[in-house]
Amino acid sequence: MRSRVVLFEQIRRDSRIEGLSVRALAKRHHVHRRTVRQALASATPPPPARRVWKRTKITPFAAAIDDMLRADLTAPRKQRHTVVRILDRLVDEHGATDLTYGTVRAYVAQRRPEINAEAGRPVAEVFIAQTHQPGAEAEVDFAELWVDLPAGRTKCYLFTLRLCFSGRAVHRVFATQSQEAFLEGHIDAFTELGGIPVKHIKYDNLKSAVTTVLFGNNRRRTENDRWVLFRSHYQFDSFYCMPGVDGAHEKGGVEGEGGRFRRNHLVPVPKVASLAELNVRLAKADRADDHRRISGQVRTVGDMFAIEQQMLHPLPVEVFEPGLTMNPRVDRHARIMVRNVQYSVPARFINRRVRVILRSNEVIVFDGRTQLVRHERSSRKGSQVLVLDHYLEVLRFKPGALPGATALVPARANGSFTTVHEAFWAAARKAHGDAAGTRELIEVLLLHRHMTHADVVAGLQAALTVGASNADVVAVEARKHQTAAGGAGQRHHPVDQNAGVEQRVVSLTERRLADPAAVIAGLPTDSRPLPSVAEYDELLIRRRITPTETTTTIDVAAQKGNVS
Structure with missing residues (x-):
C-alpha cells in the first residue's frame, strides 16, 4: 500500500510530464479529485482529519460518560472507571443496550485526556535526564526470582545494588526480604565494590529500613534502629523515593537492572544445590558484565567502574554483624524456636538458653563463644530442621x-x-x-x-x-x-x-556364632570345645587334703628319695 507522500509525488510528476487533467489523474491513481487538488497544491500531505463524533448511537450518552470521567479526577487511583464499568452503568442507568464495547472504548480514549487537560492535569508525565558524579550515588532494590533447589522450585529474592555513574551492579539471592538479607546484601556489595558511595543510596520504603512513612512530607521517614546503626557504621546516607509508582522513576537504573540481569543470567530457571552455590555463579556473572556497554556510553562498565572505584569511601576496619541475635530456650525435644521454625541442638543443652545469630540463609547457635551448630535457614513456617547427631547420646539409652x-x-x-x-x-x-x-x-x-x-x-x-x-x-x-x-x-x-x-x-x-548364616564366609565352623581351667587346680598350694591322702603322698615321695 502506497504512502500518501509517494502518491502525491506520482500525481505531481504525471501532471508535470504528461499534463493530465485533474479528472485523468484521479482516474489513473484511483483517488478522489479532492486528493489530486491537494497533491497539486502542496507536496506535503495534509494531516488526517480529526475524528468528529456525529449524531451516532453514543451521542445521547456522551454527557453521562463525561460526568463519570470527571468524577474519576478526585477518586482513588484503584477505584476509577474502566470501560467495562462505564458500559455497565450506561446499560443499567440509561438503558444503552445498543452500545458496544469498542464504541465506548474509542470515545473514552479520546475524551479522558481532554478532561484531564481541562482540569489542569498533565496529559503525559515528563522525565528529566540526570547526570551522576563518580562514586556519589547508588540504588538498591529487590526483585522476585524462582530457583530449583533440592526441595523443589522455590521463590527467592534478587538483591541488587547498582552504582549510578558506571552502572556496575552486585547481585545476590536470598530466601527472604528480611532485614538480615537486606544488610547482608549491602555488606557483600560494599566488599565486592571495594568502597561505599559518598553521597547517598536510593531506596524504596522497605520494611527492613523504614518503620513509618510520615504524612505531610513524602521524604520523611521513621527508620529502624538497627538500620540506623548499620548506616552509621558504614557512614553513608539514605534517600527514600516517593511512595508507590510515583517514585519508581527516581531509581529507574536499578528497576531495569534487576530485570536485565534476570533475563540474561537466570534463564532458564537455575538448578542448584544451595543458594550459596548460586551466589558464587552470580558473582562471576557480575564480573563478566564488566565488558558490556550501556546504551549511550562510549566506555564499558568495567572502564567506567575503574574511574568510579577511586572515588568511593573506604570500608571500615570492623565488619558489621548482619545477623539478628536471639536467646531462645532449648525445649525437651532438644529444639529451639526461631521465626516459627524449630532447629535442633545437642541434647545436653535441654532446658538451657543458647545464643542464636539469625542470618539471611543460615542459623548459627552458640553456647557462650562456642559454636554448637550451623543450620541452613528454612523459609517454611512451622517446619523442623533436625540433625540426627544431636540425639545420639539419648538414643544410646533409648535405642x-x-x-x-x-x-x-x-x-x-x-x-x-x-x-x-x-x-x-x-x-x-x-x-x-x-x-x-x-x-x-x-x-x-x-x-x-x-x-x-x-x-x-x-x-x-x-x-x-x-x-x-x-x-x-x-x-x-x-x-x-x-x-x-x-x-x-x-x-x-x-x-x-x-x-x-x-x-x-x-x-x-x-x-563363634552358632548360626551358620552369620559365620564369616570362607572360614570353617570352629567346633573345638571351650577351654577349661580344671587342670590348673593342681597348682593350687593351699588345698585342704584328707589324712589318708597325706600318707599316700609321703610314701610316694619317700620312694623317689625326696624325703630323708
Missing part, C-alpha cells in the same frame, strides 16, 4: 526410638544416612538383637564426629564384606581407610609396607 525418629527422615534424604548404614543396621540387629544391634549402629554414627563421612562409609563396607557387625570393626577399618595411601574403598590395608604383609579384620565373636 527403640531410632526407627521412628523424626531426625532420621532428613538424614536419609540428604544422604548422611546411606544404604550402607541401613545394611549394617540390619546385620547388627540380626546378629545381636534389636536393642544391641541399634546401639552398635549408634556407635558407628558417633564416628562421624571425628572422621569424614567417606572414611566411615568405607569402614562400614569393609566390615560388611567380612561379615562383621561390630562398631569396633568399623572403627578399625575406617581408620585404616583414613591412613591408607591407596585411596578410598579398599578391602585390604597394608600393615607393614616393607614386608608387604596385608591383613583383614576378623571378628572372633562372630566366628
Whole structure:
C-alpha cells in the first residue's frame, strides 16, 4: 500500500510530464479529485482529519460518560472507571443496550485526556535526564526470582545494588526480604565494590529500613534502629523515593537492572544445590558484565567502574554483624524456636538458653563463644530442621526410638544416612538383637564426629564384606581407610609396607556364632570345645587334703628319695 507522500509525488510528476487533467489523474491513481487538488497544491500531505463524533448511537450518552470521567479526577487511583464499568452503568442507568464495547472504548480514549487537560492535569508525565558524579550515588532494590533447589522450585529474592555513574551492579539471592538479607546484601556489595558511595543510596520504603512513612512530607521517614546503626557504621546516607509508582522513576537504573540481569543470567530457571552455590555463579556473572556497554556510553562498565572505584569511601576496619541475635530456650525435644521454625541442638543443652545469630540463609547457635551448630535457614513456617547427631547420646539409652525418629527422615534424604548404614543396621540387629544391634549402629554414627563421612562409609563396607557387625570393626577399618595411601574403598590395608604383609579384620565373636548364616564366609565352623581351667587346680598350694591322702603322698615321695 502506497504512502500518501509517494502518491502525491506520482500525481505531481504525471501532471508535470504528461499534463493530465485533474479528472485523468484521479482516474489513473484511483483517488478522489479532492486528493489530486491537494497533491497539486502542496507536496506535503495534509494531516488526517480529526475524528468528529456525529449524531451516532453514543451521542445521547456522551454527557453521562463525561460526568463519570470527571468524577474519576478526585477518586482513588484503584477505584476509577474502566470501560467495562462505564458500559455497565450506561446499560443499567440509561438503558444503552445498543452500545458496544469498542464504541465506548474509542470515545473514552479520546475524551479522558481532554478532561484531564481541562482540569489542569498533565496529559503525559515528563522525565528529566540526570547526570551522576563518580562514586556519589547508588540504588538498591529487590526483585522476585524462582530457583530449583533440592526441595523443589522455590521463590527467592534478587538483591541488587547498582552504582549510578558506571552502572556496575552486585547481585545476590536470598530466601527472604528480611532485614538480615537486606544488610547482608549491602555488606557483600560494599566488599565486592571495594568502597561505599559518598553521597547517598536510593531506596524504596522497605520494611527492613523504614518503620513509618510520615504524612505531610513524602521524604520523611521513621527508620529502624538497627538500620540506623548499620548506616552509621558504614557512614553513608539514605534517600527514600516517593511512595508507590510515583517514585519508581527516581531509581529507574536499578528497576531495569534487576530485570536485565534476570533475563540474561537466570534463564532458564537455575538448578542448584544451595543458594550459596548460586551466589558464587552470580558473582562471576557480575564480573563478566564488566565488558558490556550501556546504551549511550562510549566506555564499558568495567572502564567506567575503574574511574568510579577511586572515588568511593573506604570500608571500615570492623565488619558489621548482619545477623539478628536471639536467646531462645532449648525445649525437651532438644529444639529451639526461631521465626516459627524449630532447629535442633545437642541434647545436653535441654532446658538451657543458647545464643542464636539469625542470618539471611543460615542459623548459627552458640553456647557462650562456642559454636554448637550451623543450620541452613528454612523459609517454611512451622517446619523442623533436625540433625540426627544431636540425639545420639539419648538414643544410646533409648535405642527403640531410632526407627521412628523424626531426625532420621532428613538424614536419609540428604544422604548422611546411606544404604550402607541401613545394611549394617540390619546385620547388627540380626546378629545381636534389636536393642544391641541399634546401639552398635549408634556407635558407628558417633564416628562421624571425628572422621569424614567417606572414611566411615568405607569402614562400614569393609566390615560388611567380612561379615562383621561390630562398631569396633568399623572403627578399625575406617581408620585404616583414613591412613591408607591407596585411596578410598579398599578391602585390604597394608600393615607393614616393607614386608608387604596385608591383613583383614576378623571378628572372633562372630566366628563363634552358632548360626551358620552369620559365620564369616570362607572360614570353617570352629567346633573345638571351650577351654577349661580344671587342670590348673593342681597348682593350687593351699588345698585342704584328707589324712589318708597325706600318707599316700609321703610314701610316694619317700620312694623317689625326696624325703630323708
